[in-house]
Amino acid sequence: MAKLVDGKRISQEIKDELKAEVADLAQQGKTASLAVIQVGGDPASSVYVRNKKNACAYIGIGSESYELPEETTEEELLALIQELNQKEEVHGILVQLPLPAHIDEEKVILAIDPSKDVDGFHPQSAGALMIGSKGFLPCTPAGVIQLLKRSGVEMEGKNCVIVGRSNIVGKPMAMLMLRENATVTVAHSRTKNLKELCKQADILIVAIGKPKFITEEYVKEGAVVIDVGIHRLEGKKLCGDVDFDVVEPLASAITPVPGGVGPMTIAMLMNNCVETMR
Ligand SMILES: Nc1nc(=O)c2c([nH]1)NC[C@@H]1CN(c3ccc(C(=O)N[C@@H](CCC(=O)O)C(=O)O)cc3)C=[N+]21
Ligand SMILES: [Mg+2]
Numbered sequence: 571m572a573k574l575v576d577g578k579r580i581s582q583e584i585k586d587e588l589k590a591e592v593a594d595l596a597q598q599g600k601t602a603s604l605a606v607i608q609v610g611g612d613p614a615s616s617v618y619v620r621n622k623k624n625a626c627a628y629i630g631i632g633s634e635s636y637e638l639p640e641e642t643t644e645e646e647l648l649a650l651i652q653e654l655n656q657k658e659e660v661h662g663i664l665v666q667l668p669l670p671a672h673i674d675e676e677k678v679i680l681a682i683d684p685s686k687d688v689d690g691f692h693p694q695s696a697g698a699l700m701i702g703s704k705g706f707l708p709c710t711p712a713g714v715i716q717l718l719k720r721s722g723v724e725m726e727g728k729n730c731v732i733v734g735r736s737n738i739v740g741k742p743m744a745m746l747m748l749r750e751n752a753t754v755t756v757a758h759s760r761t762k763n764l765k766e767l768c769k770q771a772d773i774l775i776v777a778i779g780k781p782k783f784i785t786e787e788y789v790k791e792g793a794v795v796i797d798v799g800i801h802r803l804e805g806k807k808l809c810g811d812v813d814f815d816v817v818e819p820l821a822s823a824i825t826p827v828p829g830g831v832g833p834m835t836i837a838m839l840m841n842n843c844v845e846t847m848r
Pocket of ligand 2: 759
């Protein structure tokens with residue numbers, strides 16, 4: 571039977587470490603505060619925004635939220651970001667994605683001061699990751715690395731297949747696994763012989779955004795399976811990109827959804843906020 575990789579427990583462990591560190595840094599007069607911007611009232615986004623604010627309160631950093639109406643113009647949003655860039659009491663800026671269709675996400679991300687880019691989405695942060703220089707790491711892939719490390723999964727020399735090539739998960743995930751000296755393959759929706767390729771993976775990381783897409787035919791016996799997907803099924807039940815019930819018996823370790831990668835994303839966001847104080 572597969573060992574469950576408990577993201578809920580590990581994220582709690584990280585938040586507790588950060589809480590202690592923040593208390594220490596506070597004694598030296600250091601503080602941090604996160605500004606969260608949400609445009610429109612998407613209920614899923616509201617849940618995530620609330621979780622982020624709760625996490626800030628838990629570890630002892632400030633947060634302020636800007637809930638803007640759906641009709642907000644790109645100019646108005648850019649003006650708010652400029653204001654927060656200038657504001658000394660704000661150390662991190664997060665613009666909840668996705669944004670309404672009339673706003674250019676790329677422009678918005680580019681407007682954030684890279685020194686406050688706690689999501690790690692700015693091109694300067696992405697470039698720094700690529701060449702191995704200092705910058706904020708994107709929270710979800712950084713969370714996956716922490717899950718693997720804290721579960722004792724050896725990465726060096728291992729065959730890692732990443733399914734998905736997005737700018738916020740697949741691509742930065744590949745860079746981080748390379749840093750850990752894994753041998754990395756990035757697969758995606760157009761990859762030929764995807765099943766055969768995935769079956770070679772010692773570590774399979776899935777972020778394709780298709781519910782229960784990965785079945786037992788994609789997984790080698792003993793593989794470590796990390797599921798980045800999150801989907802709300804009818805009846806509000808959550809599931810990932812991996813069909814957990816059929817893959818779990820094959821895997822040596824596997825993340826559940828919920829309780830896997832999701833909570834780690836928030837823990838690593840908190841780590842990036844604390845990084846502004848260090
Ligand atoms: N600028 C920006 N930064 C983000 O980091 C960002 C974003 N936009 N837009 C949306 C996605 C999604 N995301 C998640 C965070 C936590 C959970 C999480 O905590 N999930 C829980 C379940 C939560 C639930 O019940 O829905 C779990 O998997 O156990 C999931 C997803 C951050 N995102
Ligand atoms: Mg893709």
